Amino acid sequence: MSNDAYLAAYPALAERLPGQDLAWLQQFRQSGLQAFAAHGFPTLRDEEWRYTNLAALSKTQFAPTALQTAADDLLAEYRVADAALLVLVNGHFVPALSDLADLPAGVTVLSLAQALQQQAAKVADYLGKAVAETEHSLVAFNNAWFADGLWLEVAAKQVLSKPLQILHLVTESTALAATRQLVVVNQQAEAEIIETFVGNVDSYFTACVNECFVEQNAGLTWYKLQAEASKAQHFGGTYAKQARDSRFSHHNFAFGSLLARSDVHSDLDIASECSLNGLYLAAQRQHIDNHTRINHLKPHGISREFYKGVLDQKARAVFQGRVVVAEDAQKTDSEMNNRNLLLSSDAEIDTKPQLEIYADDVKCSHGVTVGQLEEKSLFYLQSRGIDEEAARHVLTFAFANEMVDKVENSSLKALLLKQLLARFSGIEF
Amino acid sequence: MSNSAQEIENLISQEYKQGFVTELEVDTFPPGLDEDVIRRLSKVKNEPEFMLEYRLKAFRHWQTMPSPDWAQLNIEPIDYQAISYYSAPKSKKDGPKSLDEVDPELLDTYKKLGIPLDEQERLAGIAVDAVFDSVSVATTFKGKLKDAGVIFCPMSEALNEYPELVKQYLGSVVPVGDNFFAALNSAVFTDGSFVYIPKGVRCPMELSTYFRINAANTGQFERTLIIADEGSHVSYLEGCTAPMRDENQLHAAVVELVALDNATIKYSTVQNWYPGDKDGVGGIYNFVTKRAECRGHNSKVSWTQVETGSAITWKYPSCVLLGDNSIGEFYSVALTNNLQQADTGTKMIHIGKNTRSTIVSKGISAGRAQNTYRGLVKVAKSAENARNHTQCDSLLVGDKCGAHTFPYVEVKQPSAQIEHEATTSKISEDQLFFCQQRGLSAEDAVSMIVNGFCKEVFKELPMEFAVEAQALLGISLEGSVG
Incomplete structure (x- = not known):
């Protein structure tokens, strides 16, 4: 075919x-x-x-x-x-x-x-x-x-x-x-x-x-x-x-x-605001590609972007975030952030944050991190009697939950939380 | 227009100071490229047989490749048949034995450029290999280096005297088919520098190469190969200039660095090719492939570049971190003005365990220039505990220029820690006002702010270069305060 x-x-x-x-x-x-x-x-x-x-x-x-x-x-x-x-x-x-x-x-x-x-x-x-x-x-x-x-x-x-x-x-x-x-x-x-x-x-x-x-x-x-x-x-x-x-x-x-x-x-x-948030959870052989583009065409625009990802097993995720500031778009204020948690040695993240700027009076920044759970935090939880697996789940959940927390609709938030918790056994509220 | 804006304007409109032409008798091939030209080139240079085969292989591969178009650059199509692939100052048959025999015009040229070629004067105590158009014209301090066991000579000489070494390493970091311009270089490179630092030797002085394109309608294709054997240490500097001409000239170099166990290579570049005039006429196309392989454990390669020249820069000095605990560093200041375009950055390929890399890139864009950072940080599955920190900052001077950041991060190892940060801003009125209020002129204030912006990179440069780089930055930006 x-x-x-x-x-x-x-x-x-x-x-x-x-x-x-x-x-x-x-x-x-x-x-x-x-x-x-x-x-x-x-x-x-x-x-x-x-x-x-x-x-x-x-x-x-x-x-x-x-x-x-x-x-x-x-x-x-x-x-x-x-x-x-x-x-x-x-x-x-x-x-x-x-x-x-x-x-x-x-x-x-x-x-x-x-x-x-x-x-x-x-x-x-x-x-x-x-x-x-x-x-x-x-x-x-x-x-x-x-x-x-x-x-x-x-x-x-x-x-x-x-x-x-x-x-x-x-x-x-x-x-x-x-x-x-x-x-x-x-x-x-x-x-x-x-x-x-x-x-x-x-x-x-x-x-x-x-x-x-x-x-x-x-x-x-x-x-x-x-x-x-x-x-x-x-x-x-x-x-x-x-x-x-x-x-x-x-x-x-x-x-x-x-x-x-x-x-x-x-x-x-002119003076419009855009906020993009995202959370991707991928496991097994999942492949999740998120592509965002913010075009600041006119002055005084504000954009905020924050994407987080958790990758386990053989999963692969792609993040491409592009912010374009056109010649006219003076006084643009733009921030982009992408944070990734890699839980397995078979997982892969490819991230590509991009800034394309043609105006001079702007404030633009982006940041990317890729890392794993912090040993210190894990140790702290374990020293308080939480076994390692549960400690990992708690920390991973907390990492991901930041994005769910941004949801204002409470019914949807409950649904998302349920989905999230289903992925991390051993956490109860 | 405010006062400060005007001064920025003045600063920007500074002229290129190395734009003179040297009248020399030269041997130049007629323009054009085919297998015969390569055979002739190889013959003129009296190369061993394997080199000719290497060149022909590269040429055949090059013919099958398309010119890359992925960069954020606007490149006029290049007619590769209109370029002359060899141009050499006509010297006495056997080449100069000492500086006395070097064409005085040539020495004058280098004097104008401020290069301490004259061994007697021992100006800066730096060993220099000067490459004029296609050939290396003089190498200084050979004797002293030889005592230390260091080989520092033109590539053409190395091919004859150390063919085994060259054969072993040439193309091992940048293979012939690596990319379009590297393939072209492999086919037609004329000269360059060859450095070998033996085991355990700390090179007693800074090594330096000065490149100059002089003849019209020629391309410069130099090839640099540096091998740092186990436990050795070398610092290498590179500078470039060219005359002002209306047509674009091509510079497609390849630099290969090999660092074995515990070896350190520091490679610094101040690139000041002719950038073209303020309307974007003329200027050098600087399409360079630079790559280092940290083959050994605990090896370290550090790239530092100050890019102020060239009409178009397309250059990504890279580190392949193969050995465990090896370190790659990239410090860059790229300044574009008028209609200059730069698409530059680095690649850090983490393969060995506990490999670390640092990237600090400062882009300054003025006039109607476009300045792009493009970088790749790749962590292979085998690179446990790999660590990278990247910082890319862009400064915009004027409202018609562009600054772009395209980082690529590819991670396959969960224990890797990768951080990337980028910011873009202009010199703020507040900062300028603050400085001026303290009694600095607007121009000094801008110069101070820009220098402060680049400080992290300049502090990595060897002393002499740091001074030159700061001066260069001042010149290139003069009048652009605002």
């Missing part, structure tokens, strides 16, 4: 994709398809992918499916209390499983297929505006292949009373779940989104692209919990465009999947 197999299967699929009657959308998809045909999936030769091998995507042909089998146990486990629930099964929005009755005031929720029927012109204004197919060929792939997704719009000056949870669930083996979410937070509005990825089958491929538009003086908080099944392939990109004085904060928890690549990009206008 190769990229050709995907291309060969595309014409049959194309007829079933939403928005058949929209010429601009057909063109958009065609152009994505051509870009994908030209490059195929990214390879190690692409600088931005040099540590992440996507050969598995070509070995199995993942195919879209319309089946909507649910998995009640997963839904129950990952449902965040006090949040409106939007469920996508195998890449398609399923209203029956969602909890739309309880939507907070001021928000419009449509499946993308619906949105293309009801307000195509509006979709056209936003689709592909936060990320282009030239970004890399997985975005191009998504442009051509996305079968559904969500349209979320928060009206101006509306502060949502509760968060929206987008739950991506895959229940079919070798399924391809290609979705596109468009999130528009209008002027002075505030929204909180919890994005969850789960699955209950062996091998599948999630290819999800989110485009966020945070308008002037608006705020968007985005939590991502990636808890895909242990053999899943995951690509999830969130691309934000921030208007002036806006706030965007993204929390990225990568726990699951066999291979995961996450993109979080943001373009900052």
